[in-house]
Amino acid sequence: RTESFVGGRWLPAAATFPVYDPASGATLGMVADCGVPEARAAVHAAHEAFCSWKEVSVKERSSLLRKWYDLMMQNKGDLAKLITAESGKPLKEAEAEVLYSALFLEWFSEEARRIYGDVIYPSAKGRRALVLKQPLGVAAVITPWNFPSAMITRKVGAALAAGCTVVVKPAEDTPFSALALAQLANEAGIPPGVYNVVPCSRSKAKEVGKALCTDPLVSKISFTGSTATGKVLLHYAADSVKRVSMELGGLAPFIVFDSANVDQAVDGALASKFRNAGQTCVCSNRFLVQSGIHDSFVKKFAEAMKRNLRVGNGFEAGTTQGPLINEKAVEKVEKHVSDAVSKGATVVMGGKRHQFGKNFFEPTLLSSVTKDMLCAHEETFGPLAPVIKFDTEEEAVAIANATEVGLAGYFYSQDPAQIWRVAEQLEVGMVGVNEGLISSVECPFGGVKQSGLGREGSKYGIDEYLEVKYVCYGGL
Numbered sequence: 343r344t345e346s347f348v349g350g351r352w353l354p355a356a357a358t359f360p361v362y363d364p365a366s367g368a369t370l371g372m373v374a375d376c377g378v379p380e381a382r383a384a385v386h387a388a389h390e391a392f393c394s395w396k397e398v399s400v401k402e403r404s405s406l407l408r409k410w411y412d413l414m415m416q417n418k419g420d421l422a423k424l425i426t427a428e429s430g431k432p433l434k435e436a437e438a439e440v441l442y443s444a445l446f447l448e449w450f451s452e453e454a455r456r457i458y459g460d461v462i463y464p465s466a467k468g469r470r471a472l473v474l475k476q477p478l479g480v481a482a483v484i485t486p487w488n489f490p491s492a493m494i495t496r497k498v499g500a501a502l503a504a505g506c507t508v509v510v511k512p513a514e515d516t517p518f519s520a521l522a523l524a525q526l527a528n529e530a531g532i533p534p535g536v537y538n539v540v541p542c543s544r545s546k547a548k549e550v551g552k553a554l555c556t557d558p559l560v561s562k563i564s565f566t567g568s569t570a571t572g573k574v575l576l577h578y579a580a581d582s583v584k585r586v587s588m589e590l591g592g593l594a595p596f597i598v599f600d601s602a603n604v605d606q607a608v609d610g611a612l613a614s615k616f617r618n619a620g621q622t623c624v625c626s627n628r629f630l631v632q633s634g635i636h637d638s639f640v641k642k643f644a645e646a647m648k649r650n651l652r653v654g655n656g657f658e659a660g661t662t663q664g665p666l667i668n669e670k671a672v673e674k675v676e677k678h679v680s681d682a683v684s685k686g687a688t689v690v691m692g693g694k695r696h697q698f699g700k701n702f703f704e705p706t707l708l709s710s711v712t713k714d715m716l717c718a719h720e721e722t723f724g725p726l727a728p729v730i731k732f733d734t735e736e737e738a739v740a741i742a743n744a745t746e747v748g749l750a751g752y753f754y755s756q757d758p759a760q761i762w763r764v765a766e767q768l769e770v771g772m773v774g775v776n777e778g779l780i781s782s783v784e785c786p787f788g789g790v791k792q793s794g795l796g797r798e799g800s801k802y803g804i805d806e807y808l809e810v811k812y813v814c815y816g817g818l
């Protein structure tokens with residue numbers, strides 16, 4: 343599908359834009375380039391649909407979401423191929439994303455039936471208080487390219503379960519997964535206008551984002567992407583006081599204490615650093631390794647990288663590292679490496695562009711990294727693992743916390759008291775203790791500080807789309 347999906351219909355736009363395969367640079371297709379009028383029309387369609395969708399029984403909403411989930415599972419092979427084609431990630435990871443993505447629809451089909459209110463006994467006589475939970479209205483959903491499917495269902499599953507309707511603006515690099523989801527939503531019987539998609543090119547993204555986030559008919563903005571863009575959307579939200587969920591950048595520390603099991607730490611480091619070639623917001627950005635275990639960790643990490651990582655086209659069997667999304671992303675990794683090396687870091691492995699193609703970079707390990715280097719305080723979003731050596735627990739926590747963002751954090755330790763202390767002290771929204779992959783539909787995903795607002799997935803995720811209404815029932 344290449345057209346926009348609004349009010350249950352496939353609609354062309356005045357113009358189209360090309361979507362590229364990041365591995366080869368080939369054009370995958372031309373997609374409707376929606377502008378402000380199309381975005382407004384989608385909001386209107388979503389608003390009209392909201393008036394009836396909020397009245398649909400929770401059981402019915404639940405069963406429609408479940409059907410959508412079933413259709414994703416029936417088409418999981420094709421959905422995975424789309425993800426690999428447009429994002430470049432290895433097919434195995436794309437298959438894992440489809441499953442993860444579908445599970446949000448399943449999870450929220452279940453949560454739809456568990457929206458509870460409260461009864462309160464106030465101090466005033468002859469009164470009872472009720473707390474109702476009501477859907478917010480239309481949600482503008484703006485999603486990134488690194489998880490073209492899962493970042494949509496994580497928001498949309500919760501929104502639809504709550505009784506909200508949505509307008510999705512997918513990233514310009516990866517609109518096909520969003521459109522495939524529209525096709526399946528339609529087949530599942532989700533009513534027209536409940537799930538709308540307006541793809542647009544990079545040059546229109548700003549005005550379309552603004553139109554969606556300032557429209558008076560939109561009640562909620564849910565965004566996953568960079569902290570810089572998140573701040574712009576928060577300004578838009580302020581003007582009309584919209585509810586917001588923001589899942590923004592991170593700078594995940596990965597701490598290995600002397601007490602750690604080094605082999606477990608190496609496995610976790612590989613998984614958390616190199617998933618999607620380092621292009622996830624929960625990827626470890628900084629490895630902090632205690633002096634007693636440092637040399638053994640670096641040596642084993644390098645060996646494991648050599649043994650397990652294979653750069654190539656995502657469709658080739660055995661590939662674990664696909665391309666980065668575009669050349670700008672490659673330039674950023676390159677800059678982080680050269681900055682670190684110029685300030686005294688040692689290249690243990692990799693360190694340069696990969697011969698496979700212009701968007702590919704070698705999995706890279708740096709040691710002797712210090713706090714003043716770019717890679718220690720800026721999100722790299724690529725296959726670069728910089729190792730900083732530390733001596734004490736206090737020092738590690740201080741380095742980990744010395745940033746304005748706080749999404750995920752990981753640490754390896756076999757000391758129960760240390761585990762408890764450090765888990766509490768890390769200023770992040772999610773902690774992996776002796777575990778490098780922590781995302782799961784049952785658990786709350788989100789950050790603190792400038793990494794965002796709100797939580798997605800879990801039993802908390804649905805609250806982001808519900809309003810609390812207090813009803814004071816007097817005269818008793």
Ligand SMILES: *[C@@H]1O[C@H](CO)[C@@H](O)[C@H](O)[C@H]1NC(C)=O
Nearest residue numbers: 736739740743766767768769
């Ligand atoms: C994070 O670390 C800093 C420096 O050690 C410390 O001042 C701060 O209290 C820590 N945060 C928490 C939540 O403990």
